[in-house]
Amino acid sequence: MPHKDKKMIEINNLNKKFQKNEVLKNLSIKIEKGESAVIIGRSGTGKSVLLKCLLGLLKPDNGKIKIGDKYIYGKNYQYIGNKEVKIGMLFQGGALFDSLNIWKNISFSALQNKVSEKECKKIAIETLEKVGLNPNVADLYPSELSGGMQKRVSLGRAIFSEPDIIFFDEPTTGLDPITADVINKLILEKVNDLGATALTITHDMSSARTIASKVYMLHEGNIIWGDSVDEMEKTKNEYILQFVNGQSKGPIKIQNN
Amino acid sequence: MKFFINVGSSIINFLEETGRFFIFTLKTLKSIISKWYLKNIFQQMISIGYLSLPVVALTSFFTGGALAIQIYYGGNQFNSEVIVSSIVALGITRELGPVLGGIVVAGRVSAAIAAEIGTMKVTEQIDALRTLSTDPYEYLVFPRVVAGIVVLPILVGFADVIGIMGGWFVGVQSLDFNGSVYLQNTEIFLESNDIISGLIKASVFGFIITMMGCYHGFFSQGGAQGVGRSTMNAVVSSSILILGSNYIMTNLLFAS
Numbered sequence: 001m002p003h004k005d006k007k008m009i010e011i012n013n014l015n016k017k018f019q020k021n022e023v024l025k026n027l028s029i030k031i032e033k034g035e036s037a038v039i040i041g042r043s044g045t046g047k048s049v050l051l052k053c054l055l056g057l058l059k060p061d062n063g064k065i066k067i068g069d070k071y072i073y074g075k076n077y078q079y080i081g082n083k084e085v086k087i088g089m090l091f092q093g094g095a096l097f098d099s100l101n102i103w104k105n106i107s108f109s110a111l112q113n114k115v116s117e118k119e120c121k122k123i124a125i126e127t128l129e130k131v132g133l134n135p136n137v138a139d140l141y142p143s144e145l146s147g148g149m150q151k152r153v154s155l156g157r158a159i160f161s162e163p164d165i166i167f168f169d170e171p172t173t174g175l176d177p178i179t180a181d182v183i184n185k186l187i188l189e190k191v192n193d194l195g196a197t198a199l200t201i202t203h204d205m206s207s208a209r210t211i212a213s214k215v216y217m218l219h220e221g222n223i224i225w226g227d228s229v230d231e232m233e234k235t236k237n238e239y240i241l242q243f244v245n246g247q248s249k250g251p252i253k254i255q256n257n
Numbered sequence: 258m259k260f261f262i263n264v265g266s267s268i269i270n271f272l273e274e275t276g277r278f279f280i281f282t283l284k285t286l287k288s289i290i291s292k293w294y295l296k297n298i299f300q301q302m303i304s305i306g307y308l309s310l311p312v313v314a315l316t317s318f319f320t321g322g323a324l325a326i327q328i329y330y331g332g333n334q335f336n337s338e339v340i341v342s343s344i345v346a347l348g349i350t351r352e353l354g355p356v357l358g359g360i361v362v363a364g365r366v367s368a369a370i371a372a373e374i375g376t377m378k379v380t381e382q383i384d385a386l387r388t389l390s391t392d393p394y395e396y397l398v399f400p401r402v403v404a405g406i407v408v409l410p411i412l413v414g415f416a417d418v419i420g421i422m423g424g425w426f427v428g429v430q431s432l433d434f435n436g437s438v439y440l441q442n443t444e445i446f447l448e449s450n451d452i453i454s455g456l457i458k459a460s461v462f463g464f465i466i467t468m469m470g471c472y473h474g475f476f477s478q479g480g481a482q483g484v485g486r487s488t489m490n491a492v493v494s495s496s497i498l499i500l501g502s503n504y505i506m507t508n509l510l511f512a513s
C-alpha cells in the first residue's frame with residue numbers, strides 16, 4: 001500500500017461458532033475509508049457477534065481481520081488491536097455505566113486520561129446537544145432516563161472522542177421517527193465531516209436508506225449481497241426483496257433459529 | 258458407563274474452572290505494574306470498610322460478650338476474672354475477630370461486588386469499558402482487591418477492640434468484675450503477635466472476599482438469574498475459603 005488508509009476495514013473468511021452453533025461462516029467484507037456501510041439481516045444472524053469480533057470482545061475461530069494496515073489478531077487469535085485507530089462503539093443495549101452520571105459516561109475516555117473535569121463536562125454538554133438532549137440531563141444517572149434517551153447518551157459516548165471508525169449496533173431502534181432522523185443525520189455528519197468510516201447495523205430500512213453509502217446483507221453467516229442504496233431499490237435479489245418489503249414468504253426461512 | 262462420563266466431565270469442569278481462576282488472578286496481579294485508579298480504590302475502601310463497620314462492630318461486641326459468659330459459667334469460677342479476660346482477648350484477636358469479621362464482610366461485600374460486576378457483565382458495560390480503552394481488571398477488579406486487602410485489617414482492628422469491650426461490658430455488668438482490673442489483665446495477657454496474626458489473616462480474607470466477588474461477577478452469564486447465581490457462589494466460596502485458609506494460617510502462625 002502506498003500510504004496507509006487507517007480507516008479501512010477488511011475481513012477475510014471469518015468464522016465464529018458457539019459450541020455447535022455456527023454463527024459466522026467464512027464471512028468476507030471490505031469496507032473502504034469514509035464509507036458508511038450498513039449491514040442488514042434477520043435477528044440472530046450474527047450481526048452483533050461480527051461487531052464484537054471487530055472490537056476484540058469475541059475471539060474469532062478462524063479468519064483474518066485488518067483494521068487500517070494492521071491485522072488485529074495475532075498468534076492464537078490473541079487480540080492486539082490497532083492502537084493508531086480510534087474506534088467508537090454504540091452497543092445495542094446502550095451499555096451505559098450505571099454508577100456514573102450522564103456527563104461522566106459521555107466523557108469517560110477523556111476523564112480517565114487526566115483531562116480536567118471541567119473541560120470534560122463542557123464537551124459532554126456540547127455532545128448532549130448534538131444528540132438532541134437537553135443539557136440539564138448531564139447530572140442525572142442512566143436509570144433516570146428513558147430508553148431512547150439512554151440510547152442517545154450512548155451514541156454521544158461513542159462519538160465523543162471523534163473516532164476514525166464508528167460502529168453502531170441498531171442506533172435507531174426504540175426511538176421515535178423524529179429522533180431517529182436526528183440520529184441518522186448525526187451519523188451522516190460524522191462520516192461526511194470527519195471522514196470517519198461507519199459500520200451500522202439496523203433493521204430500520206428508512207434509516208438504512210438515509211445513512212448508507214453501501215448496504216450489505218448478512219444471511220446464514222455470510223454476506224450474500226452488497227451494493228448501493230439505489231441498487232437495493234432496483235434489485236431482483238429475492239433475499240433483499242423479502243427483507244426490504246418485510247414479507248414472511250420468501251427464501252429467508254423463519255424457523256432457522 | 259454414564260457414571261464415568263459424569264465423573265470425567267466434573268473433573269474437566271473443575272480443572273477448567275481452576276485454570277480460569279488462575280488466569281483471572283494473573284490478569285489482576287498484572288495491574289500492579291499498570292495503571293492505578295486511585296479514586297476507585299478510595300471509593301471501594303469507603304464502601305467495603307466504612308459501610309461494613311456497623312455489622313462488624315455488632316457481631317464482635319456480642320461475640321465478646323457471649324464468650325465471656327461461656328468461659329465464666331463453663332469453667333472453674335475460681336480466678337475467673339483473669340481467665341475470662343485473657344481468653345476473651347486471645348480468642349477475639351486471634352480467631353473470632355478476623356474469622357467472624359471476615360464471614361460477615363464476605364456476606365455483605367462479596368455479594369455486592371458479584372452483583373455489581375455481574376450486572377455490568379450481562380449489560381455489556383464491561384465490553385463498553387474495553388472499547389473505551391480501559392482495562393476492566395485495572396479499573397474494576399484491582400481497586401476492589403487492593404481496598405479489601407487494606408481495609409479488612411482496619412475493620413478487624415476495630416472488631417478486636419469492640420469484641421474485648423463486649424467481654425468487658427458483660428464482665429462488669431453481670432459477672433461483677435472490676436472494670437479496671439479486667440482491662441489490666443487483658444493488657445498483660447495480650448501480646449502484639451496475637452493482634453498482628455489476626456490482622457494478617459484479615460488481609461488474606463480481604464483478598465479472598467474481593468477476588469471471589471469479582472471473579473464470580475466477571476463470569477456471570479445470562480441475565481438476572483445468572484447474576485443471582487454468581488452472587489450466591491461468591492458468598493459461599495468466599496466463606497469456605499476463609500474458614501479453610503484460616504485453619505492453614507493458624508497452623509502456620511501458631512503451631513511452631
Ligand SMILES: Nc1ncnc2c1ncn2[C@@H]1O[C@H](COP(=O)(O)OP(=O)(O)OP(=O)(O)O)[C@@H](O)[C@H]1O
Nearest residue numbers: 018021023042043044045046047048049050092257
Ligand atoms: N456470548 C454468546 N454465547 C453464546 N452464543 C452467543 C453469544 N453471543 C451471541 N450468541 C449467538 O449468536 C447468534 C447471533 O447473535 P447476535 O447477537 O450476533 O445476533 P444479531 O444478528 O445481532 O441479532 P439482533 O438483530 O436480534 O440483535 C445467536 O444465535 C446467539 O444465540
Ligand SMILES: [Mg+2]
Nearest residue numbers: 047048092169
Ligand atoms: Mg444484535
